[in-house]
Amino acid sequence: MPRHARIDIPGLLQHVIVRGIERSNIFLDDDDREDFVARMGRLLDETRTVCYAWALLDNHFHLLLMPTEQSLARFMRRLLTGYAVYFNRRHLRSGHLFQNRYKSIVCDRDAYLLELIRYIHLNPLRANVVSSLNLLADFRWSGHRQLLGRGTDQLIVADDVWSMFSRRKKIAIESYLQFLADGLNGNLSKISSGGRRASQAFDSSLTDQDLYDDRILGGGGFVERVLAAAELIESHVSLESIMERVANYFGVDIEELHCPSKVRLIANAKAVICYLSTRRFRIPGGEVAARLGYTRSAVSHASDRGKILFDGDDVLRDLLG
Numbered sequence: 001m002p003r004h005a006r007i008d009i010p011g012l013l014q015h016v017i018v019r020g021i022e023r024s025n026i027f028l029d030d031d032d033r034e035d036f037v038a039r040m041g042r043l044l045d046e047t048r049t050v051c052y053a054w055a056l057l058d059n060h061f062h063l064l065l066m067p068t069e070q071s072l073a074r075f076m077r078r079l080l081t082g083y084a085v086y087f088n089r090r091h092l093r094s095g096h097l098f099q100n101r102y103k104s105i106v107c108d109r110d111a112y113l114l115e116l117i118r119y120i121h122l123n124p125l126r127a128n129v130v131s132s133l134n135l136l137a138d139f140r141w142s143g144h145r146q147l148l149g150r151g152t153d154q155l156i157v158a159d160d161v162w163s164m165f166s167r168r169k170k171i172a173i174e175s176y177l178q179f180l181a182d183g184l185n186g187n188l189s190k191i192s193s194g195g196r197r198a199s200q201a202f203d204s205s206l207t208d209q210d211l212y213d214d215r216i217l218g219g220g221g222f223v224e225r226v227l228a229a230a231e232l233i234e235s236h237v238s239l240e241s242i243m244e245r246v247a248n249y250f251g252v253d254i255e256e257l258h259c260p261s262k263v264r265l266i267a268n269a270k271a272v273i274c275y276l277s278t279r280r281f282r283i284p285g286g287e288v289a290a291r292l293g294y295t296r297s298a299v300s301h302a303s304d305r306g307k308i309l310f311d312g313d314d315v316l317r318d319l320l321g
Contacts, residue, residue: 005280005317006072006104006215007215007216007230008071008072008073008104009071009226009229009230010067010069010070010071011066011068012066012067012106013052013064013065013066013106013107013108013112013113013116014064014065014066014072014104014105014106014107015062015063015104015105015107015116015120015192016062016064016065016072016076016102016103017060017061017062017103017104017192018060018076018080018098019059019060020060020097020098020099021095021099022099023060024059025059026087026098027056027057027058027141030140031090032087032090033141035083036056036061036083037141037153037155039083039086040054040063040079040155041153041155043075043078043079047067047069047070047074047075048068048070049065049066049068049070049072049075050065050068050157050160051063051064051157052064052066052113052117052143052156052160052161053116053117053121053143053156054120054143054155054156055120055121055141055142055143055144057123057124057129057141062120062123063120064107064113064116072104076102076104080097080102083097084096084097084098100314101317105192105193105194105215105216106194106215106216106217106218107216107217108199108216108219111202111203111218111222112203113164114164115191115202117161118179118180118183119191120143121136121142121143121147121180122136122180124139124141124142125184133177133180133181140153143156146158147176149169149173161176162176191217193214194212194213194215194217194218195212195216196208196210196212199212199216199218199219200219203218203219206219206220210223211224213226213227239273239277239283239287239291242273242276242277242281243257243291246269246272246273249269249316250268250269250272251265252265252266257269257270257292258291258292258293260293268305270292270302270306271302271303271305271306271309272306272310272316274288274292274294274300274302274303274306275302275303275304275305275306275307275309275310276306276310278299278300278303279307285299285300
């Protein structure tokens, strides 16, 4: 079954989960982890992306991010591609490092921010990487140490997190630690997904009659607002921008898309353009036909083939989905 397109709008809180291909390790030693953390820190600053929580384990990691200016996809593409190139060169390997595309869940910040911070920062303890909450304070590879005022990695907007517990830093840290301790006996597994069951598990105000979406942790009015915003953004995508992005992906000159061609690469690019334009972004088929040198019926047939190409290519979906 084809995946739904991601909801990727600056200003939304996103829980990101990335796993190694076939669950293999993506961090082999502390040098790998240090490179990843440094790389992420630079990107957070460059893209003005806010980080509320993070945790690295051997074969996966969790991030709690809120992009403010650029898309999450752009941030993640730079982070994952840069790290994969570094990892492959350092460990003399080739091929994909990460399993499929990363998982991202849009989250209702008001209802779930603290629960998500707790879930992510307790992840090393639940995975038995450390054996106690006290030892978690010495674990270098999560944002927990920073929130305790320790360590040098300043990735989290700590003042924002502390302010949710107390105006006084010392009391805030004590309250934060108690909040984590209270969560040790809870079942937090469902908070790594979206949809009705996960959303209701941590928000008792939600009912079965509320609107839900598997890509969203939250319900009711929040889901309505997010979907409406996503639809509005999609409706303003131009045919020219779609053509430019597809041409760049396939490595063809955009002028080659305007005329009939038997070159397979160009035909594939045009098929993806037809699918995205007419079925994803509701651009009239006549307009697409005129730009690509097709008839209306040719656009329809090409859209069918473009859908297969698009749904079967994770990299293409990350770039354009």
